[in-house]
Amino acid sequence: MTDQAPEDLLALMNDDTKAALFAMQRLASELQLRQDRIQTRMNYVRGRQPIAYASEEFQRYMGDRFQGFADNWCLPIVQTPAERMDVQGIRLDANDLRPDREMSRVWRTNNCERGSAEAFVVGLAASRAFALVWGDEEDDDTPVITWERPEQAIVSYRPDTGRPVAGLKLWRDEDAGYEYATLYQADRVWKWQRRGVQLAAMHEPRPAVDPTGGWEPRLGADDVWPISNPMGMVPLVELRNQTLLDDAPMSDIDGVIAMQDAINLIWAYLFNALDYASLPQRVLTGAEVPRIPILSADGKVIGERPVDLNQLIKDRILWVPGDNVTATEWSAARLDVFSQVIERAIEHIAAQTRTPPHYLIGKVANLSAEALTAAETGLVSKTKERVVYFTPSIRRIFALTAAAQGNPERAKAALSGRVVWADVQFRSLAQKVDALHKMHSMGFPTEWVAEEYGMEPHEVARVMEMREREMAMDPVGALADQLERTHQPEPAEEEPAPPEGEE
Structure with missing residues (x-):
């Protein structure tokens, strides 16, 4: 850290440092633009889904009542294909088609069976996930593989070749009051930090125009900055979902969110109907609204007041003043229509996402093995597509593993190796x-x-x-x-x- 003014600090930087700083700021800005979409998608996967499409009256009277409830279908939509995606290794030698034992050892040592499974769920839901490969100071033969969240990582590519040129990991430490950023390039690694908003408020205000953005070098124990990258490759890997020949991978739940909101609203209407209309309702016409006596401190009647109409509504009583008192009863509301609409909406989700209906509806039918296989054809085809999308990233993870071990020849072979996946068909x-x-x-x-x-x-x-x-x-x-x-x-x-x- 330094106490120099930002302009002076920028003047002391050489051209490479300035380029790295501006590249980091550009990636950080692009990552910030992704936050809302990522957060929305992940909230829906976790079941944090607000009530949508409700009328103003329903939202005003009943909106808060159903906060926190969600009939979450977004999670099984991404879990169903992800549970069939199991990386079993990579074949490096064209003459020996057995998965490479050393690569499999490193994969298991880093508990990548679980890490990759979680990354596939996040990648299908948020449209992308990330993995970071770096050498282990305590074990040169076993690089460290970590799986990163999409709201904390980003990779930039060359527009002509599509090859990665830089990667950024950005995170905040609320306890320390600092933001940290690490820019990964093929030859160097730049570590930065800046004071968070709360900590900065305790110090003198920064200049109105700060070309450094408040970022300053983050030195390690050896005071080496920047750190050299011995792998010769960007160690941050992006696992991208399907794209349409552009730089915008799609989420598997983008088309589900609208129907998910509709299902939640129908459930809210159903709960409301259960509360208000499931029992016969009675109406009294021609009678005066009952009045409640007002008592003094010694118990004497000193007046009267009408019953609170809002309380009558809560008590399921409707009074219509007038002559000729009569009592009328409304029959109970039909509730099966709500469940029918919900089932139809779930069927639409199953068709749109190529998820077998028996995975969602929960009805067990006496089907033969051949019939069940035919019912899962769409899911198998969809999962094979996702395997194709994620295979290049898995290759690159294995290539970085070999590069971190100091073996560039094996790293080159891994880039064109064949990833071995478990059979996606059950x-x-x-x-x-x-x-x-x-x-x-x-x-x-x-x-x-x-x-x-x-x-x-x-x-x-x-x-x-x-x-x-x-x-x-x-x-x-x-x-x-x-x-x-x-x-x-x-x-x-x-x-x-x-x-x-x-x-």
Whole structure:
């Protein structure tokens, strides 16, 4: 930190520092513009959904009553495909299609099974998520992989090639009263900080025009600034959802939010109807509004006042003054119409998001395995699309892992490697085993069958070692099994049909 004026501090900066400062400020401004959209989407995923589309009268009388209630369908919409997206490794060698064991080890060490699962949910909901790869000072062989929130990270790209040129992580420490920013470039890392609003108010006001934005260098324990980036790549990776050939990834719940608001409003109307109209209502006409006596301190009647009409409304009583008193009853309101509209709205959400209806409606039907598979075709196709969108980012994470280990050749191979994903289609165990058994009989190797079954790379290696031990213990049985699979009986030739008129 320094006590110099911002103009003097800017004058002491060289051209590279000025360029880094302005790049950081530009990215911070762009990130600020994203905050509202990100916050709105994440609030809907968490179930923090305000009542919308209500009339002014309903909002005035009943709006506060239903605050905090939400029939949240946004969360399952993003959870359903995300739970099928499971990264199992990456294949680096074209001649050896087994997932790389070292990459898988680093992935598991960083608990990326859970981290990536959470990032996929956030990426589908907020349209993007981020991952940061950096070396570990305590273990040179195991880089650190962290998963970052979209409201705290941003990556800029070259407009001509689409390659990343810089990444920014921006966050606030309320306790310390500081904002922190770290700008990641391919060759250097710039760390900045500035006083937060509350802390700045306790000091002398800053100049009206501050070219530095209040940012100053944030030095580490070794007082080295900026820090060199030994990886030669921007270590911040953006996991982007679907785009339309532009720089605006879409959220899977953008089309759901409006219907979600409608469902919540219908529920509010239903609750209100349950409270006011579910029982028969009575009306008295031709009678005077009852009056309440006013008593003195010693209990004597000194006057009277009419009953509060608002209290009568709350007590479900309607008085119509006049002659010829009569009593009338209204029948209870029908409430099934509300539930029918809600079910129809949920069906629309299922169709729009390609989510199987039985995932949302909750009705269990006696369907065959083939019928359930057909019902999930749209979800499987959608999940495969999302896998395509996120695969380049997963490749880059593995490439940064190799670069952080000081192995540029493996990093280059990872950029063109094949990411191994678990099967996105859920099948019954009988269906899966039957299909894999038939493919094994056709000649597919056991290792491939184990991978298709869904085993992780280290489990496949363990199974193959166990199989080798079994074959060594029973070579005759292993040979017979191999002959049975490779030598299939030829189909019998059909006898020619006899000429017409002969039997």
